[in-house]
Structure formats: C-alpha cells, structure tokens
Amino acid sequence: MDEVFIEVDCYQKNKAGNLVCGDSFMSQKLQDEGRIISVLSDGLGSGIKASVLSTMTVTMAMNYVAMNESILQTAMSIINTLPQDMVRKISYSTFCIFDIDCFGNTKVIEYETPPVCLFRDGKLIDIPKEKIAVERTDLENTFLWVSEFKLEKEDRLVCYSDGVSQSGMGSSSMPFGWDEGVKTYLTALLEEQPDISAKEMAHKIVLRAERNDNYRLLDDTSCCVVYRRTPRNLLVCTGPPYDEQKDRYLAEKVRDFQGKRILCGGTTASIISRELRRPLTVSLEITDKELPPLSYMEGIDLVTEGILTLSKVERLLAEGVPERSHGPANDMVTLLQNSDKITFVVGTRINVAHQDPNLPVELEIRRNVVKKIKDLLETKYLKDVEIIYL
Amino acid sequence: MEKIKVKLCAGTMCYVMGGAQLMEINDLLSDEEKSFVEISLSPCLQRCNGEERPPFAEINGKPLQGVNKETLLQIIKEEIKNAVR
Numbered sequence: 434m435d436e437v438f439i440e441v442d443c444y445q446k447n448k449a450g451n452l453v454c455g456d457s458f459m460s461q462k463l464q465d466e467g468r469i470i471s472v473l474s475d476g477l478g479s480g481i482k483a484s485v486l487s488t489m490t491v492t493m494a495m496n497y498v499a500m501n502e503s504i505l506q507t508a509m510s511i512i513n514t515l516p517q518d519m520v521r522k523i524s525y526s527t528f529c530i531f532d533i534d535c536f537g538n539t540k541v542i543e544y545e546t547p548p549v550c551l552f553r554d555g556k557l558i559d560i561p562k563e564k565i566a567v568e569r570t571d572l573e574n575t576f577l578w579v580s581e582f583k584l585e586k587e588d589r590l591v592c593y594s595d596g597v598s599q600s601g602m603g604s605s606s607m608p609f610g611w612d613e614g615v616k617t618y619l620t621a622l623l624e625e626q627p628d629i630s631a632k633e634m635a636h637k638i639v640l641r642a643e644r645n646d647n648y649r650l651l652d653d654t655s656c657c658v659v660y661r662r663t664p665r666n667l668l669v670c671t672g673p674p675y676d677e678q679k680d681r682y683l684a685e686k687v688r689d690f691q692g693k694r695i696l697c698g699g700t701t702a703s704i705i706s707r708e709l710r711r712p713l714t715v716s717l718e719i720t721d722k723e724l725p726p727l728s729y730m731e732g733i734d735l736v737t738e739g740i741l742t743l744s745k746v747e748r749l750l751a752e753g754v755p756e757r758s759h760g761p762a763n764d765m766v767t768l769l770q771n772s773d774k775i776t777f778v779v780g781t782r783i784n785v786a787h788q789d790p791n792l793p794v795e796l797e798i799r800r801n802v803v804k805k806i807k808d809l810l811e812t813k814y815l816k817d818v819e820i821i822y823l
Numbered sequence: 824m825e826k827i828k829v830k831l832c833a834g835t836m837c838y839v840m841g842g843a844q845l846m847e848i849n850d851l852l853s854d855e856e857k858s859f860v861e862i863s864l865s866p867c868l869q870r871c872n873g874e875e876r877p878p879f880a881e882i883n884g885k886p887l888q889g890v891n892k893e894t895l896l897q898i899i900k901e902e903i904k905n906a907v908r
C-alpha cells in the first residue's frame with residue numbers, strides 16, 4: 434500500500450470589494466505519469482483584467498509544462514501572448530509552477546513571485562536556484578528562478594502571491610509588509626501543529642494576511658501549499674450489496690478499515706448495525722431542511738441518508754460550499770476534503786421504489802452519482818479515489 | 824404511565840413522500856401532549872417495496888401507512904385519550 438500522498442491545496446481571497454480574483458490557481462494530476470503540476474499566477478492590477486491575465490498564464494503554463502516544453506520557451510510564449518495593459522503599456526503577470534512526480538522529484542519555476550518556502554522538520558530550508566534572464570521589450574531585469582530537488586516525506590512547499598508578502602505594508606507593526614514575518618509565522622505554526630494539513634495551512638496564511646490588512650485585503654491574496662504526507666484514508670459505504678451473502682463481508686470491511694468511515698444510507702447502516710451488533714440511532718435534529726437527519730453508530734465517523742445526501746454532496750463539490758451552510762452533506766464534504774485516499778464501496782442492489790415515476794423528486798441512480806463524485810474529487814481536489822462495487 | 828412510542832421512518836422513500844413534513848409533528852403537539860409522547864426516528868422500515876403507501880410510522884408498535892401531520896396528530900390524540908382512560 435502506498436505510504437505517501439501529495440496533498441495540494443490553494444486558498445484565495447479577493448481584494449476587498451472586488452468580485453473577481455486577479456490571482457489564478459490551477460492544479461492537475463497527470464494520472465498515467467503520477468505527476469502533479471500546480472500553477473499560481475498574479476495578474477497585473479486587480480479585478481477582471483488581472484483575472485484574464487492570470488487565467489491565461491496558468492492555462493498556458495499548465496499545458497506547456499505538461500508537454501515538457503522548455504522553461505524559457507514557456508515564459509516567452511506567455512509574455513508574448515498576454516494582452517498589453519492600456520494604461521501601463523505592459524503585459525504582465527507572475528507565475529510559480531510546481532512540477533512534482535510520484536517519487537517526490539520536484540521542479541519549481543518562479544517568475545516575479547515572492548520566493549517559495551520549503552519547510553523540512555519544522556525549519557525553512559534554503560533552495561539552490563538557477564537564474565535565467567528573460568529578455569522583454571517592455572520591462573527590464575526580469576528573471577526565471579529554477580530549482581530541482583527531492584520533496585521528502587513530511588516536507589511542505591509554500592508559494593503565495595504578493596497579497597500575502599505585502600500584507601500589512603505601511604502599518605506601524607509591519608511597515609515593510611509580511612515578507613519575513615510570514616516565514617516566522619509558519620515556523621511557529623509548524624511547531625504548534627506539526628501535522629497541519631496543506632488545506633488548513635493555506636487557509637491560515639491567507640486569513641492572517643487579511644488580518645494584517647485590518648480585515649480589508651489591499652490586494653488579491655492567494656496561497657498554495659504542497660505537503661508530502663502519510664495519506665488520510667476514508668471509506669464510504671453506500672448501498673446494500675447486490676447479494677445478501679455479501680452483507681457480512683461488507684461489515685468486516687468497515688470494521689477492519691484503517692482510517693475514517695462513512696455510511697451513506699439507512700439500509701446500508703442497518704446492515705452494518707446488524708452484522709457488527711452495534712446499535713444505530715437516528716437523530717431527531719434536522720440540520721439541513723433538504724435532507725433527512727444524521728444517525729449515530731459507535732466507531733463510524735458519519736452516518737447519513739443515501740441518495741439525497743449523495744446528490745447534494747456532488748452539488749457542493751462542484752459548486753462550492755456556501756458559507757454558513759451546514760448539514761449531513763456538508764459534513765460529508767468536509768470529511769472528503771480532509772482525506773487523501775478515498776474508497777467507495779457501492780452496493781448495487783437497486784431500490785426499485787426509487788424509480789417510481791410518481792415520486793415528487795427525481796432520485797438518481799446511486800452508482801452514477803458516486804462516479805460523478807469520484808471525478809470531481811480527482812480532478813478538482815486531486816484526491817486518489819477508488820470505487821468497489823458489491 | 825408509560826409514554827406512547829411514536830416511530831417515524833427516516834428512509835429516503837418515506838422522506839420524499841411526506842416523511843419530511845411528518846418529522847415536524849412535534850410542533851403540532853401541545854406541551855401537555857408532548858409529555859405523553861416519545862417520538863423517535865427509525866432507519867428505513869423496509870416497507871416501501873410492497874403494496875403499502877409511504878410514509879410509514881408506528882405507534883406503540885402498530886404499523887401506520889400513508890399518514891400526514893394532521894392524521895398522525897389525530898391518531899396520537901386518540902391514543903392519549905385511550906391511555907388516560
């Protein structure tokens with residue numbers, strides 16, 4: 434079993450008052466190569482124009498790097514393609530590219546961004562970089578910084594836009610911004626929470642930058658964290674097995690699983706309850722008006738209803754989770770997002786009653802929804818997902 | 824006096840066929856009536872694939888089918904009357 438997983442997460446907040454973020458982030462896992470490419474870009478200015486610049490940058494960088502195009506060629510293509518800003522007369526965006534293979538061999542390419550940070554054993558590590566001059570007609574003295582190293586287990590790589598490094602600039606406590614301060618902050622954070630996830634770390638950095646700016650961000654602020662870690666495993670069981678004889682097998686799989694467990698479906702939960710002789714109680718509290726309530730069983734992290742909840746989970750994963758919302762589907766999304774390797778065990782016994790055309794709502798077929806959830810988890814959240822049908 | 828046990832099915836089928844509204848039955852009970860009754864939810868009662876009509880419930884073990892908030896309320900009131908007699 435694989436003992437290492439590369440968790441990548443990015444958190445972004447817009448400049449105060451802006452609807453659109455001028456920073457863009459894109460991350461992709463090339464499945465056949467086991468390679469992850471992540472790109473963060475900051476477009477000149479803020480708002481829509483900046484967003485266009487940074488979106489073009491990440492898309493182009495992603496495609497060129499995936500095709501193993503030369504770095505200089507990649508940079509020149511981007512620079513020459515970006516539209517010129519009418520006022521400033523330059524076409525400008527920054528970018529930072531992480532290219533990591535399945536063994537942890539990492540290539541980092543930085544162009545005009547705050548320098549990336551590599552943390553190992555709680556300490557900031559110096560990365561030797563090669564400097565490549567970039568010839569541009571509109572700007573002088575811009576450089577590519579290229580580095581190659583092995584990302585070891587427990588290493589963390591952090592990059593951010595200048596919304597982070599320049600937060601607090603001009604204030605009395607940090608007149609020059611947070612450039613050095615963020616590194617001190619991260620070192621202290623790692624000492625306090627050595628197991629902190631990439632997701633949480635990225636969040637904390639951006640929220641702290643916002644605080645530095647007195648809760649009104651002066652610029653679009655983004656942070657990407659890569660963490661080479663022991664994977665967090667999650668088992669999601671949904672649906673009774675096609676063959677009743679497999680009920681025992683399913684229950685044992687749940688009992689013996691190393692990691693967190695979700696049971697999604699009342700019938701599924703009843704089977705596990707019966708086989709493992711653990712009581713199942715349904716909560717009376719409705720935490721989401723659209724969904725049946727949660728249930729509780731000892732040793733299980735989450736017990737929800739089946740198809741309605743799964744359909745909402747798919748929607749939340751695709752569209753994002755609205756702030757201040759809660760409920761069983763939200764709980765499940767949180768567990769999914771905080772896991773790395775997710776195994777779905779899908780029982781294929783079809784509930785014929787669910788397909789009655791007289792039903793007031795349309796109930797999807799379970800295996801179709803799970804398939805869609807898998808695709809979202811893989812492409813949008815870079816998780817490792819497996820589906821087993823029973 | 825032992826409380827009257829009302830069990831409501833929280834399965835998917837019952838939920839979409841009126842069970843969601845049925846779960847609000849507590850709001851219709853007076854404080855006095857609430858003291859006589861214990862409402863709980865159950866995972867799917869497995870009655871939806873037969874001839875019966877959801878949503879399903881039970882009152883002191885007696886199966887009910889196709890009830891709504893108002894009809895269940897009447898059944899509960901009736902049961903309370905019988906119990907205190």
